[in-house]
Amino acid sequence: MTTPAVDADSQLLIHRCVDCRRWIHPETERCPECAGELKAEPVSGDATVFTFTVNHHAFHPAVPVPYVIAIVELAEQPDLRLVSNIVGCAPEEVTIGMPVRVLMEQRGDTLVPVFARA
Template structure:
């Protein structure tokens, strides 16, 4: 699974076809619809929880359990979905269809996109 890029201004970047303007995630070499070239562009960071699960097993000691692993559908395009974590919201309050917005967490030398309740 690829992680979407984040630019220096803390914007979420997703690849978009230069020709047909379709958003493409996960990253690919060419557009799967028209085979056009792709370029990273900023998205709004707004979306909704498409589905989720609550993890109660500590795979990574630095991440306290429980935590929410979700598929978020971005507002830019139906079927533009990414796997992420939902933060700043008790796991029992997360729901399918819940509006969310991107936030960023520093993990080592990387700025990682996560989502919080909008």
């Protein structure tokens, strides 16, 4: 699964077909609908939790457990989903359908999109 890009203004970027305007994630070489060229464009950052799991297994000492791994559906288009973490609330407070908003978290030299309750 590819991580979406972030621009210089810390906006979440998702690829979009320049012809049919369909959002595409994960990125492919061409639009699967019309074979058009793709270009990264900013999205609103608004989403809902599509599904999630709470991880209790520590895979890295810098990441405290438990934490939420979720598939969120972006507001721009049905079925436009990405995998991320839900932050800023207790894992037991996360629900399917919960409105969330993108935040950027610094991880090493990289900004990574995560989501918090809207």
